[in-house]
Amino acid sequence: MIYNHKLGLHIRTKDSINQVLDDALLYNVAYAQFFLTQTHRDSKYIKFSKEEQELFIQRKRELFSGIFVHSSYWINPASGKKSTQEVSRKLLKQEINLAERLEIPYIVLHSGSATWHQPELSPEENKLLGIKTLCSTLNAVLKDTTNVQILLENTAHGNLCLGSDFQDFVLIKEFLDYPEKVAFCLDFSHAFSFGYNLEKEAEFTDILEKTIGLTNLKLIHFNDSLEPMGSQKDRHAIPGEGLIGAPVLQSLIKNPAFSDIPKIIEVPLPEPEIMNITLRNISAW
Numbered sequence: 001m002i003y004n005h006k007l008g009l010h011i012r013t014k015d016s017i018n019q020v021l022d023d024a025l026l027y028n029v030a031y032a033q034f035f036l037t038q039t040h041r042d043s044k045y046i047k048f049s050k051e052e053q054e055l056f057i058q059r060k061r062e063l064f065s066g067i068f069v070h071s072s073y074w075i076n077p078a079s080g081k082k083s084t085q086e087v088s089r090k091l092l093k094q095e096i097n098l099a100e101r102l103e104i105p106y107i108v109l110h111s112g113s114a115t116w117h118q119p120e121l122s123p124e125e126n127k128l129l130g131i132k133t134l135c136s137t138l139n140a141v142l143k144d145t146t147n148v149q150i151l152l153e154n155t156a157h158g159n160l161c162l163g164s165d166f167q168d169f170v171l172i173k174e175f176l177d178y179p180e181k182v183a184f185c186l187d188f189s190h191a192f193s194f195g196y197n198l199e200k201e202a203e204f205t206d207i208l209e210k211t212i213g214l215t216n217l218k219l220i221h222f223n224d225s226l227e228p229m230g231s232q233k234d235r236h237a238i239p240g241e242g243l244i245g246a247p248v249l250q251s252l253i254k255n256p257a258f259s260d261i262p263k264i265i266e267v268p269l270p271e272p273e274i275m276n277i278t279l280r281n282i283s284a285w
Contacts (some may be wrong), residue, residue, distance in 0.1 A: 002030045003283040005253050007222070008066070009275070010266040013038050017048050017056045017102065021063070026272040027279070030065040033108070033264045036098050037072055045098065057103050066262045068151075068219060069099045069107040077137040078112030078130035078162050085133060088112070093141045099148045106218060108151045108185045111162035111172065123160060128171070130162055135175035142181045151185040151218055156193035156227075156234040164194040164232070166211035184212045187266075188252065189223035189237070192244050195230040199248050205257045214257050222263035224249065236267050239282055250285040 008031025011023045024032040036045050048056070060067050072095070075088045092109070099107050114130020121129070138150060152172065155164045162168050169184065176182055186208070192198050196207070208214055224242030226235035240246035252258055269275055 003279050005283060006031060006262045007279055007283060008032050008262060008264045009269060010264055013046060016052060017046060018052060021059050027275055031262045031264060033068040033070050035070055036095050053101060067104050069104050071095050071107055071109045076112040078114050078134040080117030080129060080133060089137050089140055096141060096145055096148050106149050106151050108153050110155055111152050114160040114162060126160055130160060131171050132175055134162060135172060138182060139177040142178045145181060150182045152182060153185040154187055154190050156190040156232055158232045166207055169212050183216045183218045185219040185221060186217055187221035187223060188244060189225040190234060192225045192229050193227050193231050193233055198244055198252060201251060201255060217261060220258055220261050220263045222265050238267050238278055253285055
């Protein structure tokens with residue numbers, strides 16, 4: 001079954017790349033997202049043979065409408081610590097290469113945190129340094145990349161975390177050497193938790209248009225939030241079962257700005273039979 005609203009799921013990586021597709025088929029989704037490591041904090045990338053690679057690509061083309069990679073959370077491309085910068089650049093390049101081998105056109109990336117820069121400077125000045133560091137990382141890894149686009153995702157946290165405030169993306173775009181290789185992923189839960197009022201729909205979409213540009217939006221993380229608006233805490237809920245609520249999410253999913261964009265739900269998955277009921281209910285919105 002292909003659900004309405006281009007609904008999909010984040011699938012936990014276990015043993016193999018084709019296991020990801022197997023699990024996605026159990027949930028009857030045409031869109032899926034996964035990590036290239038067995039957990040988002042695992043430094044061991046999943047390995048695959050040439051035969052596994054070819055089978056994955058064939059099944060992806062025949063059975064799915066969109067497959068996305070989410071980068072590892074421990075990559076911090078905005079850090080001022082030299083060793084962290086070097087490791088983040090190396091690992092991001094490695095993940096891009098793996099995505100290219102699997103013919104996956106998008107990899108979702110958190111912009112990182114502007115830590116370890118200059119403590120004597122103001123938070124605003126350090127955030128700018130973090131933005132420049134992030135863009136330096138992106139410019140380096142995207143220089144020779146032709147088939148994968150980075151999707152920068154908004155986050156929920158404050159302080160020196162980049163991309164929670166959509167204005168950060170305006171500055172980020174200014175420092176990119178290859179802006180055509182960078183687009184955006186919008187997480188509703190993160191936006192709500194940071195402090196954006198999603199109920200004021202016209203105002204919210206106007207902010208997005210003036211910052212990231214709605215045509216640059218390639219993926220939505222369609223999550224509800226377990227935390228209140230402005231809490232700056234990141235805890236996802238199944239759509240309609242959190243504090244954003246079903247009425248707001250029902251309206252957003254039908255908004256022309258978002259209606260034709262793939263939507264990935266990122267929650268711990270119950271048994272397929274249970275989750276399929278939830279997906280059918282959301283699909284009927």
